[in-house]
Amino acid sequence: xxxFTDALTSASKTGAFPDAQEKPFLSGAxxxxxxxxxxxxxxxxxxxxxxTRRRRTTPVLDGVNLTVGRGEFVSLVGPSGCGKSTLxxxxxxxxxxxxxxxxxxxxxxTGQRGExxxxxxxxxxxxxxxxxxxxxxxxxxxxxxxAGARETARRWLQRIGLGGFEQAYPHMLSGGMQQRAAFLRAxxxxxxxxxxxxxxxxxxxxxxxxxxRWLLELWEENRRSVLFITHSIEEAxxxxxxxxxxxxxxxxxxxxxxxxxxRPRRDEITDDPEFLRLRRRLTDWMREEQAKSRK
Amino acid sequence: MRSYWSQVWPxxxxxxxxxxxxxxxxxxxxxxxxxxxxxxxxxxxxxGNSSGLREHTAATLxxxxxxxxxxxxxxxxxxxxxxxxxxxxRAVYPLLILSQNIPTIALGPLLIxxxxxxxxxxxxxITLVCFFPVAVAAMGGLAQTDRVMLNYMKMxxxxxxxxxxxxxxxxxxxxxxxxxxxxxTYAVMGAVVAEWIGxxxxxxxxxxxxxxxxxxxxxxxxxxxxxLLSLTLFAVIALLERWLVRWKPxxxx
Numbered sequence: 001x002x003x004f005t006d007a008l009t010s011a012s013k014t015g016a017f018p019d020a021q022e023k024p025f026l027s028g029a030x031x032x033x034x035x036x037x038x039x040x041x042x043x044x045x046x047x048x049x050x051x052t053r054r055r056r057t058t059p060v061l062d063g064v065n066l067t068v069g070r071g072e073f074v075s076l077v078g079p080s081g082c083g084k085s086t087l088x089x090x091x092x093x094x095x096x097x098x099x100x101x102x103x104x105x106x107x108x109x110t111g112q113r114g115e116x117x118x119x120x121x122x123x124x125x126x127x128x129x130x131x132x133x134x135x136x137x138x139x140x141x142x143x144x145x146x147a148g149a150r151e152t153a154r155r156w157l158q159r160i161g162l163g164g165f166e167q168a169y170p171h172m173l174s175g176g177m178q179q180r181a182a183f184l185r186a187x188x189x190x191x192x193x194x195x196x197x198x199x200x201x202x203x204x205x206x207x208x209x210x211x212x213r214w215l216l217e218l219w220e221e222n223r224r225s226v227l228f229i230t231h232s233i234e235e236a237x238x239x240x241x242x243x244x245x246x247x248x249x250x251x252x253x254x255x256x257x258x259x260x261x262x263r264p265r266r267d268e269i270t271d272d273p274e275f276l277r278l279r280r281r282l283t284d285w286m287r288e289e290q291a292k293s294r295k
Numbered sequence: 296m297r298s299y300w301s302q303v304w305p306x307x308x309x310x311x312x313x314x315x316x317x318x319x320x321x322x323x324x325x326x327x328x329x330x331x332x333x334x335x336x337x338x339x340x341x342x343g344n345s346s347g348l349r350e351h352t353a354a355t356l357x358x359x360x361x362x363x364x365x366x367x368x369x370x371x372x373x374x375x376x377x378x379x380x381x382x383x384x385r386a387v388y389p390l391l392i393l394s395q396n397i398p399t400i401a402l403g404p405l406l407i408x409x410x411x412x413x414x415x416x417x418x419x420x421i422t423l424v425c426f427f428p429v430a431v432a433a434m435g436g437l438a439q440t441d442r443v444m445l446n447y448m449k450m451x452x453x454x455x456x457x458x459x460x461x462x463x464x465x466x467x468x469x470x471x472x473x474x475x476x477x478x479x480t481y482a483v484m485g486a487v488v489a490e491w492i493g494x495x496x497x498x499x500x501x502x503x504x505x506x507x508x509x510x511x512x513x514x515x516x517x518x519x520x521x522x523l524l525s526l527t528l529f530a531v532i533a534l535l536e537r538w539l540v541r542w543k544p545x546x547x548x
Binding site: 089092093094113114118120121122127137138140141142169171195 | 449451453457461462465466540544
């Protein structure tokens with residue numbers, strides 16, 4: 001938990017959203033400075049999976065390879081039904097792959113649970129827990145000491161605009177606020193790698209844009225390793241360093257796109273010609289795949 | 296306070312109207328007191344015999360307060376066991392339903408043959424009446440666990456016990472309480488029936504005695520006491536529920 005406390009103290013010294021470039025990487029605070037020399041946070045190596053129902057075998061994933069480096073924000077876009085959820089279940093250890101393996105920080109963890117911090121599509125806050133207790137849940141599950149955790153959670157809630165809602169129950173909050181609390185729950189989890197599964201898909205367009213900017217700012221400050229699933233190409237381009245484009249079922253990596261924009265990123269990059277060009281290309285790929293999967 | 300009154304006065308007015316109509320009918324049509332006494336006569340009888348009634352009421356209350364927690368506890372344990380062992384659930388569930396189709400009145404004498412005249416057969420009877428609503432409601436609640444939250448717990452590396460104690464159990468509370476409320480009312484009835492079968496005190500015993508003597512007014516007094524006991528127990532459970540399930544949307548905190 002020390003890494004969060006570090007980030008907090010420095011954040012509270014410099015104000016609400018300090019310039020991200022001067023910040024030390026949160027995820028590597030106690031380790032060697034250069035994240036490139038560390039083994040990647042996540043490696044998916046040749047993962048295939050098919051499901052058998054009523055003697056009919058449907059391949060869902062076909063030889064998926066992808067990597068999330070330390071402190072990298074990586075997105076995964078693809079047509080609906082491309083097996084993204086199955087991939088998340090395999091990474092999370094809920095399902096075993098037929099072939100291939102999952103490595104985290106250089107260690108094989110195929111089929112092991114509790115190695116990732118997960119944020120589902122719906123906020124999935126526990127209705128009987130207060131916002132504060134919800135945020136503390138991930139640490140509680142891992143059996144971390146409570147001392148200090150509550151204090152940290154309160155300061156974070158304050159920072160993400162949920163101050164005064166610590167003792168509120170989830171149903172009293174708007175959808176956007178619930179999603180923020182769910183994100184904080186994932187952020188304060190002890191696991192380094194965050195898996196965000198279409199976290200903003202249930203929000204209205206305005207709130208969604210707001211949440212994207214909010215996530216961008218927060219992430220650029222913290223630099224956790226993130227694997228982000230989304231349907232929105234624009235969202236992926238705005239947030240990530242690398243994008244994997246998935247094919248339709250059976251899902252596999254079709255293209256890998258490195259997003260060249262420097263950080264910290266501003267909203268204005270969405271008007272950049274390069275941004276528009278990339279968006280065009282990705283949209284075309286997606287359209288092709290969608291058309292193929294319809295046949 | 297005002298909203299509270301707007302909730303309370305319609306049923307109050309209804310009760311007063313029914314009692315008034317009853318009283319009026321009894322005096323207008325000159326109905327014999329041994330067939331149907333008026334509310335005033337019943338109230339007079341209750342006031343005149345209060346010390347004897349108190350003793351019987353205390354006995355019934357005691358029986359209820361022993362039997363109800365045991366019945367609820369057994370219901371909970373059955374639900375947890377069957378939830379954890381789905382194979383057992385499939386095997387035993389029909390038996391559970393069957394157990395509820397045996398008439399209590401028929402079972403009572405058998406229980407006395409097996410367990411004698413003491414407290415035990417009565418507690419067994421109340422338990423048999425009480426456990427079923429709790430067990431069914433709790434199993435329903437446990438089975439309805441939110442899939443997304445369950446996935447979250449598994450991804451986060453929660454153990455089976457953590458999933459149960461942090462997710463399944465709290466999530467099943469609203470459903471569980473609907474069962475506990477029902478068995479709270481059953482518990483008082485169960486106690487009265489248990490006293491019919493073999494006892495020398497309690498409201499059930501008193502009821503039998505007065506029925507034999509054609510003291511209809513006193514039978515009504517007994518009925519009123521049973522109703523009041525049920526209502527009180529129900530209210531206590533409702534309050535407990537309000538406190539434990541205060542997180543539910545739409546409930547004032």
